[in-house]
Amino acid sequence: MTTAEAARRDERVARVSPVRRVLVRPELGSVVGAIVVFAFFAAQSPVFWSVSGVSNWLDPASTLGIMAVAIALLMIGGEFDLSAGVLTGSTGLILVTLATRYGLDVWSAMAAGLVFALAVGFLNGLLVVRTRLPSFIVTLGTFLMLQGLNLGVTKLLTGTVQVGGLRQAPGYEGARQVFAASVPLAGGDFRVAIVWWLAVTALATWVLMRTRAGNWIFAVGGNEQAARAVGVPAARVKVGLFMTTAAAAWLVGTITALRFSSVQANAGIGQEFTFIIAAVIGGCLLTGGYGSAIGASIGALIFGMADKGIVFAGWDADWFTFFLGAMLLLATLTNSLVRRYAEEVRR
Amino acid sequence: MSGAPLLAVRQVEKRFGSVLALRGVSTSVAAGEVTCVLGDNGAGKSTLIKILAGVHRPDAGEYLLDGEPVRLSGPREALDRGIATVYQDLAMIPLMSVWRNFFLGSEPVRGRGPFRRFDVAAARRTARAELAAMGIDIRDPDQPVGTLSGGERQSVAIARAVYFGARVLILDEPTSALGVKQAGVVLRYIARARDRGLGVVFITHNPHHAHPVGDRFLVLNRGAAVGEYAKGEVTREELTTLMAGGAELDALARELARGE
Numbered sequence: 001m002t003t004a005e006a007a008r009r010d011e012r013v014a015r016v017s018p019v020r021r022v023l024v025r026p027e028l029g030s031v032v033g034a035i036v037v038f039a040f041f042a043a044q045s046p047v048f049w050s051v052s053g054v055s056n057w058l059d060p061a062s063t064l065g066i067m068a069v070a071i072a073l074l075m076i077g078g079e080f081d082l083s084a085g086v087l088t089g090s091t092g093l094i095l096v097t098l099a100t101r102y103g104l105d106v107w108s109a110m111a112a113g114l115v116f117a118l119a120v121g122f123l124n125g126l127l128v129v130r131t132r133l134p135s136f137i138v139t140l141g142t143f144l145m146l147q148g149l150n151l152g153v154t155k156l157l158t159g160t161v162q163v164g165g166l167r168q169a170p171g172y173e174g175a176r177q178v179f180a181a182s183v184p185l186a187g188g189d190f191r192v193a194i195v196w197w198l199a200v201t202a203l204a205t206w207v208l209m210r211t212r213a214g215n216w217i218f219a220v221g222g223n224e225q226a227a228r229a230v231g232v233p234a235a236r237v238k239v240g241l242f243m244t245t246a247a248a249a250w251l252v253g254t255i256t257a258l259r260f261s262s263v264q265a266n267a268g269i270g271q272e273f274t275f276i277i278a279a280v281i282g283g284c285l286l287t288g289g290y291g292s293a294i295g296a297s298i299g300a301l302i303f304g305m306a307d308k309g310i311v312f313a314g315w316d317a318d319w320f321t322f323f324l325g326a327m328l329l330l331a332t333l334t335n336s337l338v339r340r341y342a343e344e345v346r347r
Numbered sequence: 348m349s350g351a352p353l354l355a356v357r358q359v360e361k362r363f364g365s366v367l368a369l370r371g372v373s374t375s376v377a378a379g380e381v382t383c384v385l386g387d388n389g390a391g392k393s394t395l396i397k398i399l400a401g402v403h404r405p406d407a408g409e410y411l412l413d414g415e416p417v418r419l420s421g422p423r424e425a426l427d428r429g430i431a432t433v434y435q436d437l438a439m440i441p442l443m444s445v446w447r448n449f450f451l452g453s454e455p456v457r458g459r460g461p462f463r464r465f466d467v468a469a470a471r472r473t474a475r476a477e478l479a480a481m482g483i484d485i486r487d488p489d490q491p492v493g494t495l496s497g498g499e500r501q502s503v504a505i506a507r508a509v510y511f512g513a514r515v516l517i518l519d520e521p522t523s524a525l526g527v528k529q530a531g532v533v534l535r536y537i538a539r540a541r542d543r544g545l546g547v548v549f550i551t552h553n554p555h556h557a558h559p560v561g562d563r564f565l566v567l568n569r570g571a572a573v574g575e576y577a578k579g580e581v582t583r584e585e586l587t588t589l590m591a592g593g594a595e596l597d598a599l600a601r602e603l604a605r606g607e
Contacts, residue, residue, distance in 0.1 A: 210464045212454040215443075219451050222440035229434070230452035231423065289442045 026283025027295035029334040033281060033327060034298050034305070041309030048305075048312045055188030061304025062197040063252045065297045067271070068278035069197075069204045070248035072296035075279050076208070077241045078221035078288030079128060079135040083120065083142040084249045085271030090146050091117050091253030092263035093154060099169035101157065106171035106258075114250050120146070121246025125239030147269060154265035164262025172258070179251075180259035193255050197297070200248065204293035217241065222289030277324065278303055281331040302327060351414060352377045353546040354399065354430065354515045359408030361394050368394040371408075372572045374565045376515060376546035381537060383557035384550045385590050386567035392520075392550050395567070399517055399548060400432040401425030431513035433504040435520050441493030445485055446474035448492050449507050473510075481506040481539055498529030502536045515546045522556045534560050554586035566590055 042049045048057075067084060074081055091113040098109035124142055128135045154161060166172060181192045208214040219227035220234045228234050249268075257263050280286065281302060282295025306323050310316075355375035361368045369391045376382040386392045397403040398410070401419035409416050412428060419425050422432070439448050447470075455466040455473070475488050483502045485495075492500060501521045508516050518537065522530040530553075537560050541547050551557050557564060564581060566573040566589045573589050581589075 206464075210467060212456060212465050215447055215451060215454055215465060218443050218447065219440050222442045226440055227451065229422070231426070232452050289440065 026290060026292040026335070027298060028283070029331045030282045030295045030298040030302065032334070033331055034302050037302050037305050037309070037327075041305060041313060044309070044313035048309055051186045051188035053188075053308070053312060055185075055190045057304040057308035058194050058301075059191050059304070060307050061301045062191060062193040063255060064271075064274065064278060064303055065197040065300035066193075066200045066248050066252050067245075067275045068282065068296040068300040069200050069293045070245045071275040072279040072282060072284050072291050072293050073204055073208070073217060074241045074245050075276070075284040075286070075288060076221045076291040077217045077238060078224065079238060079241065080139060080276065081124065081135065081242060081245045082139040082272045083124060083146055084139075084245050084275055085268040085273075086143050086146045086150065087117060087120060087246060087249035087268065088253040088256065088271065089150050089263065089265070089267035089269065090120075091250040092257035092267055093150055093163060093265065095254060095257045096163045096166045096261075096263050097154075097157060099172075100163065100165045104169075106166070106169050106175045109169075110175065110254055113254065114247065117246040117250035117253075118243050121243035122239060124246070125242030128242070129235040129238050143272065147266075150267075151265045161265040162262055163265075166257060166261040172261075175254075176258045179255045196251065196255070197300075200251075201293055201297040208293055213237070213240075218289060220288075274303065277328050280335075281327060283335055285335075299331075352411070353413060354548075355411040355414075356395075356398065356405070357409040357411065359395075359398055359405040359410070361398060361403060362406050367570055369398070369405075369570050372565075372567065373408075374563075374572075374575060375411075376548050376563075378514070378546050379541055379544050380562040381541050381547040381549055381560050382563045382565065383561035384548060384565050384567065385552065385554060385557055385586060387552055387590055389569070390567040390590075391570040392552075392567060394570075396432065396517055396519055396548070396550055399425075399515075400430065429512060429514035430517065431508035431511065431515070432517040433501065433508060433519065433521065435523070439492045439500055439504060442491055444489045444491055445478075445495070445503060446471045446488040449474040449477070449488075449503065449510075453511060477510045478503065478506050481509065481536055483536070496529060498525050498532045501525075501533050505533075505536050505540055509540055509543060509545065513545060515548065516540055517548045517550070519550050520552070521549070522551060522553065530556055552590070554583050554590065558583040558586060 038049075045053075047053045067088070071081065071084060094113040094116055095106070095109045098104045098112055099106050104112070120142060124135070124139055127133070127138045131138070151161065154163060157163070179192065179196070182189045183192065184190075208217060216227065216232045216234075216237045219232050220237050224234050253268070256267070278299035279291065279296040281299035282292060282297065284291030284296065303324070306327070307320060310320050310323065352375035355373070357373045358371050359373070360370050372391070372395060374382060374384070384392055384395060394403065398405050401422045401424055404418065410418065417428075419428075425432070440451065443451070450470045450473075455469050456463050457466045457469075458464050471488055475485065478485050478488075481502065483499070483506055485499070485503070492503070495503065505516065505518070505521075521533050521537075525533065534556060537547055537549060541560070549557065549560065562578050564576045564578075564586060566575075566586065568590065
């Protein structure tokens with residue numbers, strides 16, 4: 001290759017590179033999706049983009065977003081967690097049960113819930129790294145076990161399928177202020193969970209992009225063997241990710257329990273796939289090693305908008321899942337096309 | 348050119364069950380020298396590098412580092428002692444950027460306590476500078492390694508090993524999957540690493556690649572050393588013949604010639 005030839009080739013690469021750089025962002029698909037969904041529903045109903053409308057759809061987006069971000073980290077690390085949804089129910093049940101039936105104050109009951117969640121996460125992670133079984137199967141097992149446990153224990157203790165009365169427990173008001181208050185602002189009623197959601201997203205993004213742990217998460221999801229070969233503690237990273245997901249489930253379970261003061265024994269079931277869908281819309285690959293926390297958050301935002309937007313537009317809420325499926329397909333298609341373009345081998 | 352060997356093995360032997368994968372093999376590599384290990388498939392090259400890299404422990408024979416006999420506990424200890432191994436495809440994470448790959452597992456950090464963070468700016472800068480110092484022109488350190496060609500990937504892995512203080516560089520067939528031009532690029536980096544004072548062990552089954560850069564040639568066949576030669580003692584054709592087992596190749600030539 002002559003020098004002139006080399007220079008010409010480099011020039012060409014440099015010219016397409018800025019475009020490529022925007023396109024390789026994993027969030028791209030979800031950002032475009034969010035804009036389209038917003039515009040669509042805003043055209044259907046003016047309430048949708050009023051302040052009270054915005055506060056309305058940010059509410060479901062916030063708790064979903066916290067989970068989607070945690071699941072995104074886990075998926076970038078190359079694993080799944082199907083038990084995360086039901087774990088939000090378990091931690092809520094533990095909180096309400098301990099605070100209403102065993103005389104604990106709300107804060108201690110919350111701490112007990114956190115310990116339980118972290119133990120479940122640790123167990124999930126340990127089983128996955130030790131047995132090398134797919135996390136899909138391992139966490140499906142814990143999912144079903146927790147589901148049974150939630151129902152069985154709740155029925156055993158109360159004779160019904162819900163526990164309630166958290167409002168009367170000592171320390172309730174303080175905890176509610178921190179986790180479940182709502183702030184009236186410019187005519188809307190904004191949940192404090194939104195702040196938690198933003199904080200979790202910011203923290204996760206910082207960890208992913210700016211810490212050693214973040215580098216390791218991408219690496220164990222991208223190629224675990226290669227990561228291990230250069231000294232990345234892959235097992236510790238994975239167990240940590242499962243525990244992070246469990247901690248997020250605890251946060252969401254706590255927020256929900258404090259808000260409604262009671263928890264159904266089947267709470268959170270069916271949510272596990274919603275988290276994964278939000279993360280995938282946000283650009284996470286099912287095969288691991290690629291994705292973004294911000295993208296997952298935007299994925300959750302799309303969910304929130306669609307969930308409430310359909311109601312604002314005056315349609316039957318049954319259309320929600322149809323809409324969701326279409327979003328998922330579209331987002332994954334966009335992501336895979338973009339990624340193939342970005343990854344084209346240049347010789 | 349030559350000095351006391353950095354790394355040497357004497358009469359090493361390795362069995363897997365009843366199979367003798369390697370018997371009585373000795374070789375060495377000195378600082379600023381390239382030792383080529385040649386052999387056809389199944390000759391014992393992989394077993395030998397796994398011993399050198401600390402993955403396998405020899406069943407018999409000695410492993411000498413700076414003249415001292417040592418027994419490595421594993422690849423991590425080998426790495427800590429400055430013996431870096433670049434495997435053919437076990438080196439890089441395709442979806443991660445060049446600079447993230449470069450520092451993976453040994454990320455520079457700044458800040459304290461909970462604010463301890465990956466020094467991204469320094470990592471980017473250093474990766475680019477180190478690659479440039481090895482003569483590797485990466486247009487954009489932010490591009491994913493998956494977009495690099497095979498030769499560029501090998502080169503980045505070599506530059507990484509050099510930067511992290513490797514004294515001995517073991518390269519497992521770095522040129523075997525490459526085209527002629529790309530292989531030439533990698534050979535140039537091998538020479539560059541040698542010039543920076545590293546001892547290089549270059550495993551290959553291609554005498555055309557080994558002959559121009561090698562200072563010493565160890566030829567393996569069926570788990571045993573066929574011979575060890577210094578540069579100038581052996582021609583490329585002789586290496587080819589030795590690798591294949593000379594008689595076999597002659598027979599093959601005759602057989603093919605009859606068909607014309």
